[in-house]
Amino acid sequence: MVGAAKKKCKVCEEADSKYKCPACLIPYCSLGCFKKHKEIPCVKEAVPAEQKFAPKPHVERPYFVDEPSIVLQQSQLESIASSSEVIDALKNEELQKLICKIENSADIESEFDKAMEADAFRLFTDKVGNTLFCL
Template sequence: MGPRKCQVCDEAQSKYKCPTCLIPYCSVVCFKKHKEVPCVKPESSSEAKLTSPSGPILHVERSYHVDEPSVVLQQLQLESIASSSEIRDALKDKELQKLIYSIDCSADAENELNKAMEVEAFRMFSDKILSTISPQQ
């Protein structure tokens, strides 16, 4: 395996790997930038991993509390989202990926979601999801 590019700045050759998640980085500056968002040790599985602006996104178990169980998506709704080519195509947009990543990694996800809703591309993406999961009338 040859030299690898820093997955933080995406410019310099990496000299180091994060001791936690093993993403390659080139300097202390990049390491500090990478550590702004907590990372986790990679799982040894054959699952495809998503990527973020700073490298692989690894699955982190979280506990969620839902005040209204009726707002939790059902399996068929999730499958509809996953099988929508329109939604999958929208997810190829790097800016949309960054917005989703910032919401997912935020300690104040609700605030990040509100900020994202000010971006037209995110609103259109949200509308696509809602029209996919809403019962057709």
């Protein structure tokens, strides 16, 4: 089996690197090179806000509807998805966290009830409801 190719230290450009800077991931070979690298501040690449709370892959779950008339039609879903008020509300990090907690919960109904105690979530559900009533 062939081993992985060794990377050169990006500080001294001589030795093989053994480490990576925790901030910028530049490869370096020794404490001396690390200290020299840190003489000029480096920064870790920022993660865009939309990726911080990226949803986990969707898992199909069985769902049960007691009253079929409460299921939204495709046109209603499209109206919600295109509502500027709903889109703006979804930029709220607190709301994003609450939605992720609901989505990833083993007990969705209980987590939904907890989320309804938060102002951000209640305002969001009001905006979704208003969008539906304006149709």
